[in-house]
Amino acid sequence: MPSETVGTDSPPALPEPHAALVVNKRDFIDRVVAATGARRSDARPIIEATLAQLGMVLSSGQTLAVPPLGRARINLERDARGGDVITLRLRRRPGPGEKS
Template sequence: MAKSSTKSATKSAPKSTAARKAAPVPQPDPAPIPVTPTEDKVAAPVLRKKDFLDRVIAESGARKPDARAIAEATLKVLGEALARGETLSLPPLGKLRVSRSTPDAGGARIVVKLRRAAPEESSQKAQISVPGGLAEGDD
């Protein structure tokens, strides 16, 4: 008996490993990582609402309930204006312009740029010049 040494010409080519792998599953965007100050950077002090109100009361001499109502209304109006993307020109604070705004989990993240006048420039504008001085007593 003669052995047949013919091989089949229809032998399939080896499959590549890429064809066997499943398509990658899309991953959800990772949650934003809060930025924390590093050891070489010093965190700026934070002015809390209570301290802000205490400073407003000391500066204005107003009664605490009156100053609280005015300060809270002012902060509310400022926040609403910034949320609408308005530019605020508020001397002596300066000019605030919304740089960018993105929705966030708790509301919106608004990045603003503040342009302030030079200290000597703003103090000169704040001083009022009264010709002849101020009247005292029965003058």
């Protein structure tokens, strides 16, 4: 009678880690300008003020609920040498045409 080993199943495979794709502020502004058709000189100060307010709200510990971005709340916050490190939990609802 062959002996069977118990518990030799390997754990499920995790997705391969990949490098994060970073969208810098200049590219972000270009995308907003392209999506809205606004002039860059008009849109840039508004976008920068919006980003500054987002940063202030999150760094003050408040939950941010801004559809269609979603609901962002602080999961972990700590001080590091270069500044504050804030880990967010972002819950998004699927938009039209997105899978749930």
